[in-house]
Amino acid sequence: MAVEKANKWTYKMMCGFALTISLSMAASNVFLALSVLAFFYRLWLKHDDVVEFYNRYSTILKLLGVLILTVVASSLLSNEPSYSLKVAADFYLYRIMPFFIIWFVAKTKRQLLILVLLTFASIMFNSFAAIGQVYIVDHYTVNFIDRFSGLIPYMAEATQLTVAVPLLAIAAAHYKEYRGILVFCLLILIAAFFFNMTRGAWLSSLVVLIILIFVYGKDIKPIVAVLAAFICFGYILYSNVPKIEARVNTIAVYNIENTERMKLIRSAYNMWNDNKIFGIGFGRFKLDYKDKYMLPDATEKHLEHAHNNFMHVLAETGVVGLLAFIAFWGYLLVFAFKKWRLTKNPYAFFMLALILAVHLHGLSEYTLGASRTIKFTYFALGIALTGMDEE
16 A cells, blocks of 8 residues: 555656646656655565566666766766766766656556646647747847746757657648647647757758658558648748847758867867767866866856767766666667567657657757756656556
8 A cells, every 4th residue: 555655646746747847847856856755655565566666677777877876986986076976876876867767656548648648748848838938028128038938948858859859740641630739739849949049950950850751651641641731831931030040040051060069079089089988077067178178269268068960978987887878778769669560669760759759859969968958868768668568
């Protein structure tokens, strides 16, 4: 009875986390902290199923363990081990906890579906808020907002929409009975996506959608229709919103060699070149960049990451860390792809879209560096793995 109550309360806290993940950092942190406490209490009452969890996902857990060990090794060998270990503990002991919690407390299809819908509702509410910001700026002459991302930072919103827009497009094409409401939601997300003004996320989402169309492997005519609608709606926004037109036009004249991001990547390379095996230490990029590795012609001293998942990992944890990082995420990608091809499990497709989106956008942004984004990613991974079990 006590175990059931612990499961119930942990699940309720996870629902609160799902609903607030795109709305409030403070609220989502409260729900996550409470869910972690409830989960450990649940493990104290009942822990015999930990072995079952390990046996079922032993390869994934071993690869994650190796990744964490490389982070710890990099931290211990850094100039300030205590600082790096503290950052590592926050990343890999706290922020990824939803990945584990979901499997133990969400044991039915209904529970998983509720978590998915609450997460989607959170993204939708924030998208409405972002569109509302556009109205406020246009009508009340507010000058301090140049990107419209609702209640969360624009890069975190961009990554979430890079995941959500392609998935919703596929869902709108697949589920005929819900197509009307899904298309409406899709249009809201697309509008919010364009108002976000993040070019790398736009391109990443389009590439993810194209890949998913081919992986889908069924009748793609409805999906092609949705893709055409996506492009048409984007063109309407481009033609009628000067801010979006100006932002899109910068893509044509974008010279990557002279951008601040390329300078960051060069700095990340220099960090790795000084510490090839284990890097400069986990979490140290933002400290060492402005003190030691910032290029003479770089202008933005406040930047804290390499704007690229792979180069950031290489700089902080070296070759060993990057190989562990690629092994973990690469295995998950192949695992999801094989599961989808063999079983047509929708949660496998969901995982595939998630990993593609996070890392394609991660070519122009450190998507796994932001607290909100890494929590969102591991939370979604937990839902996907558990969903594969339930299906």
